[in-house]
Amino acid sequence: MIENLNLPEKIKHLISEKNFTSDDIGKSNAKVLMFDDCVLKIEPRSARNEKSIEVLRWLQGKLPVPKILAYEIDEAAGLQYLLMSKVPGIMSCNEYYMERPGVLMAHLAEALKLLWSVDISDCPRIITFDDELKQARYRVENNLVDVDDAEPETYGPGGFENPMALLGWLEANRPQFEPVLSHGDFCLPNIFIDGDKLGGFIDLGDTGVGDKWCDIALCYRSLKHNADGTWGKKVYPDFKPELLFEALGLEPDWEKIRYYILLDELF
Known part of the structure; x- marks a missing residue:
């Protein structure tokens, strides 16, 4: 249940009515929630992860990559939240x-x-x-x-x-x-x-x-x-x-x- 997750208000507002599943494919320490039309990636805040967001922004319009719908940082928890569109296929x-x-x-x-x-x-x-x-x-x-x-x-x-x-x-x-x-x-x-x-x-x-x-x-x-x-x-x-x-x-x-x-x- 989304209500059980401590999410930033902007992120919560965008996905509050949506059902999701967790995606465990891959080896990263990110938590990934899969919705019908979007994906929420929750990761520890780090210079590397923030650079990855910068690169994803740079890629917008250059390649078929997920569109950034929202990006929030929880300073107290040391987490970053990236809400993206789903890639088709x-x-x-x-x-x-x-x-x-x-x-x-x-x-x-x-x-x-x-x-x-x-x-x-x-x-x-x-x-x-x-x-x-x-x-x-x-x-x-x-x-x-x-x-x-x-x-x-x-x-x-x-x-x-x-x-x-x-x-x-x-x-x-x-x-x-x-x-x-x-x-x-x-x-x-x-x-x-x-x-x-x-x-x-x-x-x-x-x-x-x-x-x-x-x-x-x-x-x-x-x-x-x-x-x-x-x-x-x-x-x-x-x-x-x-x-x-x-x-x-x-x-x-x-x-x-x-x-x-x-x-x-x-x-």
């Missing part, structure tokens, strides 16, 4: 699209190219290797890395001894930076398809100027694991994630793909 990991890989790849390629087409000259967030590796080091040194959630080959025989060893390799092997507008978490649940067209992007908390191959790498991993049953209950045995590169018209840079998947292991 369904997640691209939906069974309908997983069973139609040609259609799926075309939409994902369109989504990536749409991101890359945005003028980044005045983007309010730039995500550099220094930023990423500094944050990764903090997580490693404070034992915040979940090794049980890693790819099977990341640690152990043939892999890295531990997260600190992985971090050292990442710091010593930075690839060339190819700046574009990067979603930051380009996985299938964050890309919506609306019938025969791209619906839009959600979960834009890490969006900013980043490397082109970061999104490609996370998209490839998402395709692979949505097909092999790692994420989701169904296995699609004939699914070929490599078709993404054909749809993009790019030769895969496997070194960069591996680098960004390994970097993500520390987050």
